Amino acid sequence: MIPAGVDLSDLSAQLSQGNVAIGEHAEFARAQQSQLRQAIAEINSNSAELANQDTENTDTLTGDGKFGIALIDTPYDKAADLRDVAQELQLRTGVETVIVRTPQGGAAVSDSYSRADLEAAESAFAGVSTDVGLRNYIEALSSPNPSWLVFAVVIAAVIGTALILTWHAVAKSLHN
Numbered sequence: 001m002i003p004a005g006v007d008l009s010d011l012s013a014q015l016s017q018g019n020v021a022i023g024e025h026a027e028f029a030r031a032q033q034s035q036l037r038q039a040i041a042e043i044n045s046n047s048a049e050l051a052n053q054d055t056e057n058t059d060t061l062t063g064d065g066k067f068g069i070a071l072i073d074t075p076y077d078k079a080a081d082l083r084d085v086a087q088e089l090q091l092r093t094g095v096e097t098v099i100v101r102t103p104q105g106g107a108a109v110s111d112s113y114s115r116a117d118l119e120a121a122e123s124a125f126a127g128v129s130t131d132v133g134l135r136n137y138i139e140a141l142s143s144p145n146p147s148w149l150v151f152a153v154v155i156a157a158v159i160g161t162a163l164i165l166t167w168h169a170v171a172k173s174l175h176n
Contacts (some may be wrong), residue, residue, distance in 0.1 A: 002084055003076040011085075012092040015068045019044060019095065023072035028130075029101050036069065036132035043067050043138050068095035069134060072102055084106035099137065101130060113141055 002008065007024060013019035019040045022029045029036065044066050071090055076082060082100045086109040092097040097110035097118075106125065108118045121140035125133035 001081055002088060002175055003074045003081050005074040006072055006085055008088055008092065011070050012089055015070060015089055015093045015095055015137060019066060019068040023074065026071045026073040028073060029071035032131050039131045039134050040067060040069060054133065067097045067138060068093065068096050069099045069101065071130065072100065079105060083109060101125065114167040117141060
């Protein structure tokens with residue numbers, strides 16, 4: 001549910017113009033406005049370059065689109081409310097990944113990243129200014145995730161090799 005006091009029309013217009021939107025009561029963000037605009041411009045420029053370079057990997061989402069951030073300071077009941085705001089802003093603007101931040105927390109939605117990846121990167125905002133947190137967040141999203149299938153196959157191969165070598169050693173010692 002969209003929290004009362006969130007002006008989706010205003011936030012959508014701001015996101016559409018410059019990928020940064022600051023809510024009416026979000027005083028915590030006003031001092032960082034120029035740093036946020038610079039950060040989001042660099043991030044979107046870098047992700048456009050990466051999208052042009054990484055066209056071979058078609059089986060995973062690459063996060064190759066634009067990012068937008070909306071900063072609001074409106075009371076909300078649960079984190080899902082912030083996700084609803086992000087979803088609505090994404091639908092209205094077409095920005096591929098929308099991040100919504102408040103002084104207490106945040107949420108994000110994306111056409112390019114899984115919800116699990118978005119939530120795993122949330123800690124990037126902890127204890128730093130919003131612009132630094134934004135850069136850290138995008139870096140965390142862009143870092144390659146370990147392939148658990150490859151990891152499991154390697155572990156199984158190591159265990160299998162150890163079992164075969166042990167069995168071979170025991171069989172050899174019994175024949176002597």
